[in-house]
Amino acid sequence: MCGIAGGVWWSPQLRISPETQRTMTDSIRHRGPDADGHWRADPRSAAAPESPGVTLGHRRLSIIDVSGSAQPLANEDNTVWITFNGEIYNYRELRTELLARGHRFRTDGDTEVIVHLYEEYGTDFVNHLRGMFALAIWDTSQQCLLLARDRMGKKPLYYRMEEGRLCFGSELKALLQIPGISRELDPQAVLSFLTLQYVPHPHCILQGYSKLPPASVAVLQRGELTVSTYWSPPYAEPELGRSAVADWQEELAATLQEAVRLRLRSDVPLGAFLSGGIDSTIICGLMQEQLSDPVHTFSMGFPVAAFDERGYARDAATHLGTRHRDAEVTPDALQILPALIWHYDEPFGDSSAIPTMHLSRMVREHVTVALTGDGGDELFCGYDRYRAARATAAMDWIPAFIRRQISSAVSLIPAAVEQRSFRRRLQRLCEALAQDPERRYLNWITIFNSAKLEWLISPALRDRLRLQDPAAAIVESYQRYPQRDFLTRTTAVDVHTYLPCDILTKVDIASMAASLECRCPLLDQKVVELAARMPLEVKQTATQSKKVLTETFGRFLPPSLRNRRKMGFGVPIDHWFRGELQPLLRDVLLSERTLSRGLLRPDAVRALVDEHTSGAVNHAYRLWSLLCLELWQRMYLDQPAPSSEPTVLPD
Numbered sequence: 105m106c107g108i109a110g111g112v113w114w115s116p117q118l119r120i121s122p123e124t125q126r127t128m129t130d131s132i133r134h135r136g137p138d139a140d141g142h143w144r145a146d147p148r149s150a151a152a153p154e155s156p157g158v159t160l161g162h163r164r165l166s167i168i169d170v171s172g173s174a175q176p177l178a179n180e181d182n183t184v185w186i187t188f189n190g191e192i193y194n195y196r197e198l199r200t201e202l203l204a205r206g207h208r209f210r211t212d213g214d215t216e217v218i219v220h221l222y223e224e225y226g227t228d229f230v231n232h233l234r235g236m237f238a239l240a241i242w243d244t245s246q247q248c249l250l251l252a253r254d255r256m257g258k259k260p261l262y263y264r265m266e267e268g269r270l271c272f273g274s275e276l277k278a279l280l281q282i283p284g285i286s287r288e289l290d291p292q293a294v295l296s297f298l299t300l301q302y303v304p305h306p307h308c309i310l311q312g313y314s315k316l317p318p319a320s321v322a323v324l325q326r327g328e329l330t331v332s333t334y335w336s337p338p339y340a341e342p343e344l345g346r347s348a349v350a351d352w353q354e355e356l357a358a359t360l361q362e363a364v365r366l367r368l369r370s371d372v373p374l375g376a377f378l379s380g381g382i383d384s385t386i387i388c389g390l391m392q393e394q395l396s397d398p399v400h401t402f403s404m405g406f407p408v409a410a411f412d413e414r415g416y417a418r419d420a421a422t423h424l425g426t427r428h429r430d431a432e433v434t435p436d437a438l439q440i441l442p443a444l445i446w447h448y449d450e451p452f453g454d455s456s457a458i459p460t461m462h463l464s465r466m467v468r469e470h471v472t473v474a475l476t477g478d479g480g481d482e483l484f485c486g487y488d489r490y491r492a493a494r495a496t497a498a499m500d501w502i503p504a505f506i507r508r509q510i511s512s513a514v515s516l517i518p519a520a521v522e523q524r525s526f527r528r529r530l531q532r533l534c535e536a537l538a539q540d541p542e543r544r545y546l547n548w549i550t551i552f553n554s555a556k557l558e559w560l561i562s563p564a565l566r567d568r569l570r571l572q573d574p575a576a577a578i579v580e581s582y583q584r585y586p587q588r589d590f591l592t593r594t595t596a597v598d599v600h601t602y603l604p605c606d607i608l609t610k611v612d613i614a615s616m617a618a619s620l621e622c623r624c625p626l627l628d629q630k631v632v633e634l635a636a637r638m639p640l641e642v643k644q645t646a647t648q649s650k651k652v653l654t655e656t657f658g659r660f661l662p663p664s665l666r667n668r669r670k671m672g673f674g675v676p677i678d679h680w681f682r683g684e685l686q687p688l689l690r691d692v693l694l695s696e697r698t699l700s701r702g703l704l705r706p707d708a709v710r711a712l713v714d715e716h717t718s719g720a721v722n723h724a725y726r727l728w729s730l731l732c733l734e735l736w737q738r739m740y741l742d743q744p745a746p747s748s749e750p751t752v753l754p755d
Contacts, residue, residue, distance in 0.1 A: 106175070107135030107163040107616070108187040108261075109278040110240060112249050112324060114156050115268030119146070120282065122159075128278040129161040131747045134447075135189070135274055135616045136163030143176040143185055145244070158242050158249070160187040165619055167191065167372055167473060173213030180208065183244045184222060188215050189274055190237030190259045191623065193366035198232060222250075227321055230334050234366070234629060238316070240272060249324040255335050256479075256627045257305070257318030257604030260612060262449075264313045265329050275613075276313065276449035280745035286312055287741060291568040294703060294733070298552045298560065299574040301453030301729050302605045306331075309450040309736075318604050335629070339585045339596040343637040352642050353656040355634060360657075363628035364390040367475055374473035375400030377463065377622075378428065380416025382650055382665060383477030383486070385424070387625055389660030391475060392424050400471055401426040404463040406433055408676040416665055423662035431466050433459050433675070438685065441735070442750045447617045451736045453551060453729035454606050455675045460614040468618040478607055479626035482598045483635035484653050485591065485644035488669075489548050494591055494646065497541055541590050542582050546575055549602070551729050560709075564702045577601050592640050599632075617749075678724035682717055689713060689727060698734045 109128040111120045120128075122144065129140055144159040162175040176187045192198070195214035198221065203209070207220040214235075221229035222241055227250065236258035241250040251272060253261050263272040264279055273279050280287065290311040293303045305315040316322055319335040364387065368374065376388045378401035391399045401421050405414035414430045421428035440461060448457065467474050481487050547553045552560055557574070573579060581597040588596070608624075615622040625631070635643070642652050654661065681689050692698060693713055699706040709730065716723040738754040739746065 106165055106189045107132035107274040107278070108161065108189050108238065108240060109271075109273035110158070110160040110187060111269060111271035111282075112156050112158050112242075113269040114327065118266075118269035119157055120159050120269075120271065124282055125159045125161050127281045127747060128273060129163050131277050131281050132273065132275050133163055134619055134749070136165045137619050138166045139164040139174065141175050143178075143187075145242075156247065160185055160240060160242060162187045165472070165621060167370055167621055173211045173215050175215060177211070177215050177219060179219050179223060184219055185242045185244070186215060186219050186222075186239060188218060188237060188239040190235055190239070190254065191621070192217060192233050192235040192237065193369065193628075194234040196369075227323065228334075230321060236623070238274060247325065251316055251322040251324075253316045253318055253320055255319045255629050256608065256624075256632065258608050258612065258624065258627065260609065261316040262308065262313060263316060263322070265324075266312065270324055270329065276308065276310070277446070277745055277747075279313065280740070281747055286310070287745070288312070289737075289741065291565055291703075292570055292572055292574070294565070295557065295561070295569060295574040297451050297453065297733065298557060298729060299550050300578075300601075300605075301551050301725070302609065303450050304577040304601055304605050337596065337599060337632050337636040339588060339592065339599075339636045341587060342592075342639050349642055349652065349655070352638060352652055356631075356652060356656050359628075359630050359634055360386075360625060361390055361394075363625040363631055364475070365394055366628075367623040367625050368394060370473050372472040373400070373470070374475070375402060375467060375471040376426075376475040377401075377467070377477065378403050378417050378420055378426065379477070380413040380418075380420055380665065381477065382654060382661065383480030383626060385420040385477075385665060386480075386653065386657040386660050387475050387477045388420065388426055389424050389657060390625070392426060398425055398427040401428045402463060402467045402470075402474070403428070403430040404433055404459045404466070405430060406459075406676055408679055411676045416668065419662045419664045420660075424660060429466070429470070431462070433462050436684075438680075438688075442739075442753050443617065445732065445735045445739050445753075446746060446749055447613050448609075448736075449613075449740075451729070451733045452609070452613075453725070453732050454610050455677050455725070455728050457610050457614055458675050460610055461617060464615045464618040464620045464622075468620040472619075473621045473623065474615070475623050475625060476611065477626060478611060478622075478624045479603065479632075480650065480653060482595055482603050482607075483626060483632060483643075484650045485595060485640070486650045487598075489545070490591060490594065490644065491649060492548070493541065493545055493594055494644070496544060497590055542579070545594055545597075546578060549578075550575065551725055556726075560704055562702055562705050565704075589640050591644070596636070599636075677728050678716070678722050681724055681727060682719065686717055689717070689731065692734055693727070693730055697738075701734075701737070703733075704730070 113119055125142055141162045146157045147155040160176040176185050178185045192214040195217045198217050202220045209216055221232055230252050236254045238253050238259035238261035251261060260274055262276045262279060263270060271279050288311045290309060293307050293309045297303050303309050305317045308314055320331055320333055322329060322331045376391055376399055378384050378388050388399055388401055403414055403417035405412040444457060444461060578597055578601050581600040582593055585593050585596055611622050645651055693709055712723045712727055715721040716727055735753060
């Protein structure tokens with residue numbers, strides 16, 4: 105696991121100097137504290153006046169072939185160079201195939217396998233990789249730069265294409281170390297962030313920058329950049345050739361067991377996140393079956409009981425026989441906030457990044473690699489909102505005018521303050537009845553829906569917008585699979601958007617901030633393809649979520665976990681903002697500096713703060729997003745982008 109950065113330039117004025125290249129990689133040192141490396145081709149002679157300059161940089165976290173595989177790495181004649189972040193789990197099998205085809209290796213790691221795959225298959229090499237990756241390849245003979253990202257988007261890759269230069273990096277902060285590079289806020293991205301709590305790919309919070317989408321390859325040749333998709337989950341058609349649930353269970357058991365086995369390949373200590381939920385417990389169970397020693401497992405909790413899963417995690421650890429550790433996050437732990445804002449590069453509104461970062465730091469004290477249960481909810485219908493979507497869809501037979509009357513009547517009832525209360529869930533369910541299914545789901549997952557956005561944003565920001573739907577990526581994803589049932593289409597939407605842009609971003613940044621590698625067996629491409637083909641009734645019924653998972657791997661689940669409600673990895677920020685963190689909230693959001701930026705209506709911001717702190721309405725998630733947006737602007741726009749982790753919030 106590593107960090108990469110570099111660029112290609114045609115204009116001498118846009119040359120990336122060796123000093124700048126080193127600053128770029130130094131800014132992402134946390135992704136690879138074990139070693140660094142640089143390679144460049146900087147033609148200045150009349151013999152090659154049209155040859156572009158190239159620089160590749162690398163920071164290494166040593167996991168496989170610890171003493172070898174230094175990067176950037178080249179083929180035998182130095183015509184193909186690579187800088188690579190990730191793990192290729194099937195590299196041993198690929199290496200055997202390549203040796204049989206006559207390729208020769210100097211190292212024992214997975215990086216050189218990619219180089220020889222590129223020599224053998226060209227840009228089609230990505231279809232042979234089973235793993236997580238973000239990489240850059242420079243082909244000197246073709247004068248071509250290739251960027252690629254793994255199928256699910258586990259590893260990030262930012263780039264900026266401008267006249268005369270393309271630069272790239274694992275994190276946005278690496279690009280911002282280039283002297284004189286533009287840092288202009290994209291107003292449309294601000295709107296997307298306020299809607300979704302993240303900026304969806306390929307967009308970025310800054311104008312002129314992009315995130316390479318998952319399962320994509322970008323090829324830069326002769327100054328032209330072409331981006332193409334090489335894979336997509338097979339949601340288009342369900343597999344109808346078999347009906348026995350036992351057949352699906354058998355294939356799922358074999359596929360997930362293999363995915364875990366491949367992810368146990370490591371030359372350094374490994375463990376697992378164990379939240380007390382079904383997904384992480386199953387992964388830990390499969391690990392424990394394949395290892396002779398107890399698995400090291402870890403969890404994080406809170407002093408607020410409604411958000412604390414440590415009891416369930418301990419039950420699971422006892423049942424599985426793992427060696428378990430846990431810790432507690434308190435409001436004082438938000439001293440981590442300066443590091444949180446800096447590491448995430450863009451405004452990121454998912455508050456569960458707080459415990460994920462704390463958990464990663466704790467885990468890194470004991471192991472270097474951790475397996476997680478990420479992906480199970482999206483693939484196997486685990487979220488409560490999927491059950492709500494199923495319930496409301498079953499009520500669509502009611503005439504629309506009656507549903508509108510029910511929705512209008514419920515909207516007049518004062519909203520429940522407690523976000524997770526049954527009353528609040530029922531209110532949201534009834535309020536959504538008047539809407540079509542897609543818009544209904546969209547309103548459930550947005551932080552500020554269209555009506556609240558209209559109330560929140562300033563006229564000045566509205567004038568700068570391009571009249572695009574801030575949730576366009578979600579709308580487009582719904583249109584990909586018209587043949588499938590609504591709920592399967594909804595899970596596919598989350599696989600394409602929420603999963604890579606929120607969940608995987610959260611885990612990658614938090615774990616790499618601690619120099620910890622996280623691996624996700626449930627997001628192995630074969631597991632994803634299998635889940636995409638499954639009929640809905642195999643994964644969910646009216647009364648049971650993750651049906652095929654729980655029935656296939658029930659042996660790993662203690663009684664306390666079998667029928668418990670999903671809690672999620674949320675944090676009690678609603679309580680914190682009414683207590684210990686209220687001064688921070690008011691000092692930042694109600695300051696003249698914040699209110700004068702021209703993005704939001706000052707009276708709307710004051711109303712949100714006052715309504716929440718008084719206990720009238722729960723605006724915790726909205727306020728957290730606004731807080732992150734403002735602190736990000738202070739750190740990344742109001743001053744030069746910091747090149748190392750800060751210990752205090754910017755003034």
